[in-house]
Amino acid sequence: MSRYFKARIAENKQLQKDHNLLTLVPLSAIEEPEPGQFYMIGMEGDYDPLLKRPFSLLRRTAEGLQILYRIKGRGTALLKNMGEGSVIDVIGPLGNSYPKIGKGYTPLIVAGGIGIASLFSLAESLGDHARIFYGVRSENELLMLEELKKCAGELYVTTDDGSCGERGCITETVKSFLSDNSSQNALYALYACGPRPMLEALGSMVKGRGIPAYVSMEENMACGIGACLGCVVKTVDGHKRVCKEGPVFSIDEIVW
């Protein structure tokens, strides 16, 4: 069992414009991943593009692994064209995972854009205990909505343009939720993944309220395994590697 393995592409299909679902079947035994972890995936082509790209695990399935990705740059543009049957090199599972919290806490899962990919398997594992907050720019960026509706206790959706769910920013919805429920003695814990400004806003929101909060961070990576020191984020304890001490950090650790 190795964290460096070959996998066959079983399916690479478009879910929405610029958003694909990749299903990989590992060709050898793999380590079991935990929600929050990621994989380094290699594109076809010898030395260019050179580096593997990091992708969050969407979920572990019986046959293998699924990755949800947004087509953004050169690597993902190539990945989208890789056909079924292609064999690729993968490293993972890498990084840490979303920490488990005590039963007394109600988990709030906050996803911005493609951040849903990292949080999805966490949402599935927490089931109807969790409240999911999912914000995107427009309805054509919503992913896995049916599955999310099935597993969540409550699902709040916002779009910037109002094409689905509430019009506005998901952080506002979280803010309202917290203030609406502040008089009750419910304990909340927060898990978030999305654009950096969203995470920073959540950081300010939960400060001093006794809400354990965890964010998945992102930085340009080269090795993905902790050797090159490329992917650091600034924390109160100095630079930490997103690929090793992260990607999940306690929100109050991060120096925004």
Next chain:
Amino acid sequence: MDLTVDIGRLKLKNPVMSASGTFGYGEEYAEFIDLNSLGAVVVKGLSLKPKEGNPPPRIVETPAGMLNSIGLQNIGIETFIAQKLPFLRKFNTCVIVNFFGDSIEEYAEAARVLSDAEGIHGLEMNISCPNKQAGWRIFGTDPKVTFDVVKAVRSVTGLTLIVKLSPNVTDVPLMARAAEEAGADALSMINTLTGMAVDVKTRRPKLANVIGGLSGPAVKPVALRVVWEAFKAVKIPLIGMGGIMSAVDAIEFMLVGAAAVAVGTANFVNPTATSDIIEGISEWMRDNEITDIKKLVGGLIWDG
């Protein structure tokens, strides 16, 4: 079949080592390869005091390569000796510690402390760093400074001393000879080429530090040329690196004069690159009926 090479007083079981900065202090790669199989492990560069390094983004991919502006982040020599060296001592492979300073005195003191530690077999001096005492100009771009800093280190250590040359110079033989005259046992090259990348959407540099070091396959032609020039200029052994991704790449470096090679960026693409290349070199030797790798060094045929 003999893959052994001699670098100074070091007897390496094969010519392949890790390139500093790409292999941490060895721990991260131990799960992918057997560290015992390497000719040597060269660790991430260390300074007397820990360094935080540059803000992110520190990594940018470029055509067949990458830029890094890590900024020499490291835990400091003391912490390395206490916390990382014990792990490396468990392995039967040469441990070469890459180090640097911002003044000649710092280089010498760093070398002195490292030479006292148990389990360090060689030192690799990174002179592609800014000199506090000379307007932050890079040590390795000035032959007299190169001579002085290497001499200062030579005078405090009996360990095999490798000086890692910068390619960002106009006269490689000049720098190579300065290091050799100052007492280096070997030279390694190349360190990264300085470069930058621009994002036209934001109109900003892609690296927070603006300028970074280029490595990977894109730099191999430059690295080969630098090794070739140094080989003709000095007698001490050379360790070649710069874009080595395969055994054939390694053989190219040996033909132009490298007695050994270091594998760096390739590790990010393939965590088993070092051991794959060692195996590949053996295979190449078998296919080409070479029984002693040392016979290849400087074996380039040219009508010059």
